[in-house]
Every structure is written in structure tokens, then in C-alpha cells.
Amino acid sequence: MNIIEFYRQDVIENCFKTKSFSNAWEVWEKVIIQKLGKDYNWNDILNLGENLSDVFFSTRGDVEEGLSVAQANSKASTSGTAWECLVTWYLNLVFLNSRAVVFKKTSDVPSPLTDGLKVMHNNTATNSESDLIVVIFPKIPHFSDDLLQVxxxxxxxxxxxxxxxxxxxxxxxxxxxxxxxxxxxxxxxxxYYGKFEMGVIQCKTNWNENSQIPMLWDIVYRLGKNIDRDIPNFKVGSNGFSIIQLKRFTYSFLTVPTNSRENYKATTLAVNRVRNLSGGNYWGFPDKQSVASSTKQIFDNNFMSAFDGSIRQSLQNVIEKKPELLEGFQLEVFK
Structure with missing residues (x-):
């Protein structure tokens, strides 16, 4: 095991230790297995990104019993935290055998990278709502070699x-x-700070109430080294590290959404707020032109450099030659 896969395993273990996710998993696992099929391949795994919202909503049947959405979410344990864990689970599954890890806790990310994310106002650090952080580790043996050789x-x-x-x-x-x-x-x-790539994914269940937040944070990060000129007494980064020094940085929004998706059109205010994010706008359904991309598109758009080859080659290699890497994702078909 190398450091990258060690971190991935730790992240997934912590997801299953999260009560809301582990409770929902009793239902979600069955839905995911049904969508994968018996003879799944790399494409079936990737295409789960079009079905994440269906998986999420599979534990919301209590709404029909007369409960409010909030009560149903509480009873079925499909909270925003569970959605974050589900997205973390899926993204790390596709990233298996690559150089990228999706971290759910900022404290687990190498400290220079989190220092680079901080926005300083005078001497006070202000952190974005960086729900998920994708780190693409550089192609150096320090991270790719077995732990015993480091x-x-x-x-x-x-x-x-x-x-x-x-x-x-x-x-x-x-x-x-x-x-x-x-x-x-x-x-x-x-x-090797300048060789790292990073992406922040703001991961929310509700679209309407949260779309303005990623829009504003993306503006701040885009200003980068010019922020102090345009917004006095502000700067991006601390302790000598800043995202402007990274090889690449993106900011994305990823939602269920719990609001009816039929209400979202190209002219909708919530859509326009996140339309031009540096990392794009995504949801747990298939692509809808001029509205949102499927979650599975986030790899092609932002993180293809994590794969030494293609997603197809990487995932199929795991299925055929490294099935032990799948075991931690706790799907019966992976065992």
C-alpha cells in the first residue's frame, strides 16, 4: 500500500463511521448494486455518478407518510453529511489506482495545502466552506511507492x-x-508544493439556498494574488503557501438537489450563480444542458491528470488485477 491508497482507505473508513451514512447504507448498498449489475465494468462504476441522487432519495420514502422533508431526512438519516459521504465514497471509488484522493475532513489534508486555501483578512483567517477537498499528488515515488520503502x-x-x-x-x-x-x-x-493540484467541491443537498456561497468564494480565489489590490486588507494563503502557487486549482459546486430539478432552467438565478465556477457545476443526475453536468463529468473537467492513462484503464485494472482495493468500499459485489 502506498500513501495515496492509505489516505483513501482512511477517508472511506471514516465515512462508514459516520452514523447518518452508515444507517442509510443499509438501503443505499442495495440500490447501488442494482444499478451496477452483476457483470459490472469500469463504465458501470463511472455511471453511478448519474444516479447518486436516485441513491440518496431511496431513503426518503417517509415523506409519503405525512412527515415533513426535515423529519423524513432525520428519520432516514439522509442528511447533508450523508450526501457528502456518498459523494466522497463515489469519487474515491473512481479515483482508485490514481494519484487523487478526496478528503472529507480538512484536518486530514497535508497542512501546506490547507494553509494555501486560507483567506486572510488583516491577521484573521477566514476559511471557505470547503466541504470536500480533492488532492492530486505529484508523480513522485514518495507517494507512489510502498509505505515500507518511504x-x-x-x-x-x-x-x-x-x-x-x-x-x-x-x-x-x-x-x-x-x-x-x-x-x-x-x-x-x-x-513539491508547486507540483500539487487541488480542487474544492462545495457539496450541498439544497441548490437554491446555497448557490451564492460557492459563487462568492470562487470570485475570491480567482482574484488570487490581486485580491489585496481589489479588496484591501485581504490575501489568499498563509504561512508562505497559496493556491496561486499550485499547478492547478478549481472550485466546484455539487448538489443533489432536494429541490425539484424540473424547476431548474438555463435562466434560473441559482443556475446562473454557479454557471461559471472555475471547476463547474454538478448534480447527481444525468447532464442537463445549460443547467448542470452529471457528477461523473467532474473527472474529465478537472482531474484527468490524476490518471496515468484513462479512467477506463485505471478502473478496469482495479477490477481485473487489484480487486483488494475495492474491499474497503463495502459493497457485497466487491467481496
């Missing part, structure tokens, strides 16, 4: 010994030590 040092990421057999402190009693891996990843990130 020696920890106090001198940033050096020396690196690609053929080394020394455990180097990453393991204790047979298990990787996350605190050591976090420290090491942060050191390497400091040194």
Missing part, C-alpha cells in the same frame, strides 16, 4: 531511498502510523 527523516523528504527495506517508522505493531504519515506527507508537500 523513510521518515527530520530533513523534510530527504533522503529518499526507493530500494530501501528499512521500515523507517511508518509502522508500529504491524500497522501504519497515521501521525507519521501525515508528518511525512506535509514535509514532501512543502518541498
Amino acid at each position: 523513510p521518515l527523516t527530520d530533513n523534510r523528504s530527504k533522503p529518499y531511498v526507493p530500494d530501501g527495506n528499512k521500515p523507517a517508522g511508518l509502522y508500529k505493531s504491524g500497522s501504519p502510523k497515521k501521525v507519521n504519515i501525515d508528518k511525512y506527507a506535509a514535509k514532501v508537500c512543502e518541498e
Whole structure:
């Protein structure tokens, strides 16, 4: 296992420890398996992105029993947190065997990257509502090699010994030590910061009430190094790191939505607010021209550099040659 897959496994484990998600999973797993089919391939996995809202709504039948939407969401455990976990689950599934990880908790992201996201007003840090953070790790052996070949040092990421057999402190009693891996990843990130790519995904169940927030944050991040000229006493980044130093940065909006999708047209205010986000606007349904792209399109639009080849090659390689990587996603058909 390398550091990238270690982080992915940790993120997915934490999703299943989230009560709202684990409760809903009892129903969602069956729906997902039905949509995948028995003889699933890479395309069936990718196409789940067009059905995430159907999966989400499969636990909302209580609305028909006379409960309000809020009560139904509470009873069925399909809260905004569960939606974030479902999206995190799907995106990381497609990213298997790639160099990208979708983090749900900011505290799990290498600290230089989160420092770069901070917007400073005078001496006060203001953080965006960065629900999900996609990190594309650079193509260097520090992240792609097995954990046992990665020696920890106090001198940033050096020396690196690609053929080394020394455990180097990453393991204790047979298990990787996350605190050591976090420290090491942060050191390497400091040194190779300009080779990283990152995407923030604002992930919401409601579209109308939340569309203005990503629009404003995207404007702030687009201003980048010129923000202090246009908005006095503001700057992007802290501790010497800023997103403007990254290889690429995008900001996206991804919604269910719980509002009726028939109400969304090209002229709708909520649609226009997120139309020009740097990373695009997505929902858990198939594409609707001039309104929203399917969640599955976010890979082609923002994160193709994470794959050494194509999505098809990456996922099919997992299915045929590395099925053990699927086990942590807790689908019966993956076992």
C-alpha cells in the first residue's frame, strides 16, 4: 500500500463511521448494486455518478407518510453529511489506482495545502466552506511507492531511498502510523508544493439556498494574488503557501438537489450563480444542458491528470488485477 491508497482507505473508513451514512447504507448498498449489475465494468462504476441522487432519495420514502422533508431526512438519516459521504465514497471509488484522493475532513489534508486555501483578512483567517477537498499528488515515488520503502527523516523528504527495506517508522505493531504519515506527507508537500493540484467541491443537498456561497468564494480565489489590490486588507494563503502557487486549482459546486430539478432552467438565478465556477457545476443526475453536468463529468473537467492513462484503464485494472482495493468500499459485489 502506498500513501495515496492509505489516505483513501482512511477517508472511506471514516465515512462508514459516520452514523447518518452508515444507517442509510443499509438501503443505499442495495440500490447501488442494482444499478451496477452483476457483470459490472469500469463504465458501470463511472455511471453511478448519474444516479447518486436516485441513491440518496431511496431513503426518503417517509415523506409519503405525512412527515415533513426535515423529519423524513432525520428519520432516514439522509442528511447533508450523508450526501457528502456518498459523494466522497463515489469519487474515491473512481479515483482508485490514481494519484487523487478526496478528503472529507480538512484536518486530514497535508497542512501546506490547507494553509494555501486560507483567506486572510488583516491577521484573521477566514476559511471557505470547503466541504470536500480533492488532492492530486505529484508523480513522485514518495507517494507512489510502498509505505515500507518511504523513510521518515527530520530533513523534510530527504533522503529518499526507493530500494530501501528499512521500515523507517511508518509502522508500529504491524500497522501504519497515521501521525507519521501525515508528518511525512506535509514535509514532501512543502518541498513539491508547486507540483500539487487541488480542487474544492462545495457539496450541498439544497441548490437554491446555497448557490451564492460557492459563487462568492470562487470570485475570491480567482482574484488570487490581486485580491489585496481589489479588496484591501485581504490575501489568499498563509504561512508562505497559496493556491496561486499550485499547478492547478478549481472550485466546484455539487448538489443533489432536494429541490425539484424540473424547476431548474438555463435562466434560473441559482443556475446562473454557479454557471461559471472555475471547476463547474454538478448534480447527481444525468447532464442537463445549460443547467448542470452529471457528477461523473467532474473527472474529465478537472482531474484527468490524476490518471496515468484513462479512467477506463485505471478502473478496469482495479477490477481485473487489484480487486483488494475495492474491499474497503463495502459493497457485497466487491467481496
